[in-house]
Amino acid sequence: MSESVSDDRRTRAALRAAQMYYMQDLTMDAIARDLAMSRSSVSRLLGFARDTGLVEITVSSPLDHGAALERKILERFGVTAHVVPVPQLISDVDRLERVAMTAARLLSSWMDSNMTLGVAWGSTVSAVSRHVVRKDTHNSVIVQMNGAGNTQTTGIDYASEIMQRFGAAYSAQIQQFAVPAFFDDPAVKVGLWKERSVHRVLAVQARMDIAVFGLGSPFAEIPSHVYIGGYLDAADYQSLSADRVVGDVATVFYRRDGSSKDVSLNARGSGPDLQRLRRVPRRVCVVSGVQKLASLQGALEAGLVTDLILDESLATRLLDPA
Amino acid sequence: MSESVSDDRRTRAALRAAQMYYMQDLTMDAIARDLAMSRSSVSRLLGFARDTGLVEITVSSPLDHGAALERKILERFGVTAHVVPVPQLISDVDRLERVAMTAARLLSSWMDSNMTLGVAWGSTVSAVSRHVVRKDTHNSVIVQMNGAGNTQTTGIDYASEIMQRFGAAYSAQIQQFAVPAFFDDPAVKVGLWKERSVHRVLAVQARMDIAVFGLGSPFAEIPSHVYIGGYLDAADYQSLSADRVVGDVATVFYRRDGSSKDVSLNARGSGPDLQRLRRVPRRVCVVSGVQKLASLQGALEAGLVTDLILDESLATRLLDPA
DNA sequence: AAGCCGTTTGCACGAACGTGCAGAATTGAG
DNA sequence: CTCAATTCTGCACGTTCGTGCAAACGGCTT
Missing domain, CATH: 1.10.10 (Arc Repressor Mutant, subunit A)
Incomplete structure (x- = not known):
């Protein structure tokens, strides 16, 4: 009081x-x-x-020529792009930080009362969460999109921290997803998926109005969080390689052409079925660094994205991969 | 080019x-x-x-619809108030300036494409015009609400300057009203009001989506622009006094109880009939300084206002005139 | 009352910012 | 092309701002 x-x-x-x-x-x-x-x-x-969001600062393009890059991306891929201006010479961490900051502000402008926000976890989304600007909403929910347990630690603290930050910023209820990121035995997943506790989370996921996620890029120079935290072993990598995987969204893998059928690891992952993901009205993809180009191309091909927030150099390469 | x-x-x-x-x-x-x-x-x-409005900064109150003062004014008078915080000790010009600055920003947030904005002229509206923030709109019109000619000068330059500023800020077409503020002979007004040129302006006025005006206060310590520019003579003042007038909006006078029937000067003024004014969806009244209390009370009583922008001390006095 | 601990305040200092001014660049007319 | 008028640019200076730090404050327990 x-x-x-x-x-x-x-x-x-x-x-x-x-x-x-x-x-x-x-x-x-x-x-x-x-x-x-x-x-x-x-x-x-x-x-x-x-x-605390008492003051809101908006930078709006006079619509007619919302940067050439963004218009071209819309024409070519049918997604609304937000190109973050960054110098060509910049460290990977700085670039990520700046893209994340922009993403955080945009996200807060989209988020509103009575909405359900799905969040993946990983370095990108974590960075975004560190910059979310507060916005008072009522009756909104933050739901975790994929499990965070691994073979060494529960990973819960890391994912939970991200969720907490979103929850605090939007004064929203948070809905964790307490399952491993990957199962060793697909059968265990199948079993667990019949549990009522899991059903409850899946039901909340089905109501998502917005989903935010970064992109994994298993074979890029700098591997994502999923690939260093002890979630996958050598055999798993071989399996991904054999399946020609180029990236993942919330631990669901896909190929360059956007397909994900018969990617064996997906039977053991805890992420949302891509078919389900595509039903979310607004799917916000935050991505920075040219290393993720292939992964981004796959994600676009797969139709996973409606709003794309990316850095300038990646945007340029996306339009002209030469 | x-x-x-x-x-x-x-x-x-x-x-x-x-x-x-x-x-x-x-x-x-x-x-x-x-x-x-x-x-x-x-x-x-x-x-x-x-x-140029590329960056927009909004200050919004999540506190159950704003400060206590604003809520009380809404309850008591049914108008949306915007109380501008100012120190108790402040010069009249500074106070006006600050209220005007706030009004200008709010106005720009309300103005949009395809709208018709009616502006009165006077020290208050002039101050507002000096602070309007640019906002690109298409197909919008600024229309002058009352004539600006007086016995000494045309007064056109003064009024016109105000209009120009609004026009430039919103890239809008401006519609002047080239008639005297007051006629000597009511019959001339009646005659002129039959002219096609006047009809055209009145037609535009009838389409106003927003009207902005200050309040005149003929018997306050510091008289408004209308009362010093040579628009009225001693006899006019006596007539106003005899009619128990407390204020005016765009050179249309009213009494403390909001009535304006049989105010003789109104037959000679060029301002919009109050009945017509009340049909404008958004009627923005900008007023500062306790001298205008009576005038404000009359205007509220007359139902001329939907949005009220005023300084803190006036707001306090309005709620408790003691 | 005394003592502890978490929070808030003012001070001080260095970093970041706005603006008058003078020179450079650009524009437009001849 | 030349030259004047206008606009734009960087510098320098004074102002304004953010933040580490230590002291003051306020709520609790003992």
Whole structure:
């Protein structure tokens, strides 16, 4: 109670400060005098206002020429692209970080009350989760798309942390999926899938309005989280190679042509059937780095994506792979 | 042509800069390196992005529909209020300036393509016009609500300047109303009102989607523009006083109880009949300073307002006139 | 009352930012 | 092409802003 009261005071002050700063162009100094506090407190207050979503900053293209790249991608692949401007020379981590930051902001603009958001887990989505901007919604749900257990650790903490962040940002209920990422024995999966607890999660997944995921890229120079966390062994890799897999979405693998039929590992993975995934109205793919080109091409071919957030150089290569 | 091309380059650069600055939290320095220009140019570019509406900053209150004051005003008067926070001790000009700045931003958020915006003229609306933020719309029209001619000057330049600013900000067509503010002889008005040129303007006025106006306050300490520009003489003032007038909207006068019947000066004014004004879907009243309290009360009583933008101290007094 | 611990505040300092000014670049007319 | 008028650019300076740190505060327990 005292929490919520002082929280309310804080919010009121932040609102007032934000109005003065962003609508009246006053300096923090002037605002500080008005609110009878130090300028530094105002600075912090405005920071608070920004990341609680009290202040919303939108950058909108004057529609007619929403960057040439984005228009071309829409024409060629039928997905709405958001090309993140980055310098050509940039470290992989920085690029990912910047793409993730953009993705986080866009996601918050799409998310709303009464929605169910499905999240995959992995380095990309984790990065996104670190930058989500708060937005108050009611009655919304965050649901985990694939299991996170592996042979060494439960992996739950990692995936759970991601979910928590989304849940907190949207004040949403979170729905974990407490199963292994991959089963050793397909039969065990089949058995488990008959359980009521699993059914409940699958039912929530079926109601997803938005799904966010990165792309795995098993044979790229820098392997994704799935490939280093002890989830797969050498035999598994051979199997993927033999099946001509180029990537995965939430631990479901596909080939360059978008097909995923008879990829043996999929019988043991916990991710959503691609057919089911394609029924989600908005499917947001966040991807950065040219290493993921093949994986991205496969995902597009498979029709897994409706909204694509990617860095500039990858976008260029996608349009002209030369 | 070369203009629009270089304008396009500028816009592209601004868009890129804005994305980097507002969505990726980069410093202007970093952006300057990326765009190969000086940091100061980036600063200017971002300024450009902001006031061309490329970047939109919204401050919204998730607190059960805003500050207590605004909620109370809605309950009591049935209008949506936007209370502008200002210190108690502030000069009248500063207060007006800040209220106007807020009004300008809100107005731009409401204005859209294919809309007709009616503007009154006067110190308040003029202040608003100086702060309008650009927003690209198509096929919209700005129409002058009342004449601006007086006995000494045409007054056209003043009113026209205001219209120009709105027109430029929304790339809208502007429709002037080239008649005197007040006629000496009501019969001349009646005659002129039969003219086709006047009919055309009245027809546009009838299509207004939004009307913006300040409030006149003939008997307050600091008289409005109408009362100092040589529009009215001593006899007119006496007539207003005798009719118990407390204020005006676009040179149409009303009493404290909202009535305007038999106010003799109205037969000679060029403003829109209040009955007509009330048919405009969104009627935005911008007002600052406690001197205008009576005028505001009358306007509310008359049902002239749907959206009210006012300063904090006036709002307080409105709710508790003690 | 005393003592502890988590939070908030103001200060101080370095980083980031806006803007007047003067020179460079671009435009338009002759 | 030349030259003047206009716009754009980078520099330099003063202002404004973010954040680490230590002191002050507020809520709890003992």
